[in-house]
Amino acid sequence: MPITSLSETDLEAYRNDLSNPEKSTGELFIKLNGLYQRFAGNEQLLTDFEYVSELNTLENNYASKKEHYTKEISELKRQFKQLDNRIVAAEQKLRHGIPEDLMVMDKIIAEQESIVEDQEKLNNAETYIVEQVRKIDIEHGKDLQKLEQQQNNRSTPFQSKFSAFNEQMKLAEKRITLKVSAFSLVAIVGIPLIIDTIFVWLGMPALGKNANNLILTHYMFLISLILVELFMADKIRSRISRMLSISYLKDSLSNLNNLLAENKNQIFKVETSHKIRLADFTRNAES
Numbered sequence: 455m456p457i458t459s460l461s462e463t464d465l466e467a468y469r470n471d472l473s474n475p476e477k478s479t480g481e482l483f484i485k486l487n488g489l490y491q492r493f494a495g496n497e498q499l500l501t502d503f504e505y506v507s508e509l510n511t512l513e514n515n516y517a518s519k520k521e522h523y524t525k526e527i528s529e530l531k532r533q534f535k536q537l538d539n540r541i542v543a544a545e546q547k548l549r550h551g552i553p554e555d556l557m558v559m560d561k562i563i564a565e566q567e568s569i570v571e572d573q574e575k576l577n578n579a580e581t582y583i584v585e586q587v588r589k590i591d592i593e594h595g596k597d598l599q600k601l602e603q604q605q606n607n608r609s610t611p612f613q614s615k616f617s618a619f620n621e622q623m624k625l626a627e628k629r630i631t632l633k634v635s636a637f638s639l640v641a642i643v644g645i646p647l648i649i650d651t652i653f654v655w656l657g658m659p660a661l662g663k664n665a666n667n668l669i670l671t672h673y674m675f676l677i678s679l680i681l682v683e684l685f686m687a688d689k690i691r692s693r694i695s696r697m698l699s700i701s702y703l704k705d706s707l708s709n710l711n712n713l714l715a716e717n718k719n720q721i722f723k724v725e726t727s728h729k730i731r732l733a734d735f736t737r738n739a740e741s
Contacts (some may be wrong), residue, residue: 460492479699494616505605507728516594630698638691646678
């Protein structure tokens, strides 16, 4: 099943997700990756649309040129047939021998000379048309080859671009994960340290008689650490993760929005240049 193309509605929905504190950063990264994959479908559609539009234009121009020379060839055949009729008529005049009347003879000679001259013109015209058709065929072949090369040139950067997007996103997520781990550790350990410091400052007595025992002296730190880990750690990690991720995710969304706008602009240019609508193209492709 093909991936649905990306739309502005999808971007708006993701923008709302970024404002929803209940959405985890992991979920947001997964959805962002999905949006880029769907945009890859937009780019593939544009590539196919450009190729088919240019191919149709080439084929239409080629057919138009061929039609022009096909008409000329038909006209040439008509003139050759007329010339054949003139040749037959001239031969019939000489069937009963050379006429004695000099004026009649002059007319026959003049007609034969005219026939030879017209035949040479027609032969030259035929040679010219055949050469032009040959050039048109060669030119069309080169245009098709060039179009195929352009299609290959579009596909390679297209695939590389989205591989780079994917790798960049994975790298950003890893970096943010490392930062979240570091900052979360500081927060999770820091809160019990602060609490322990307060209790020590207030003169909270140590557990047991041995006040030099580190564990007995700072039991409040251990208790606080356990409580923070049990009841607050996940929220702390989630909050820090969101704070560190939201800026990157918003920038990525803005970049994706710009790419979608450029994609639509390119589609409009193709539609204007080749007088074909994307809707008609997709309808024909599905049928």
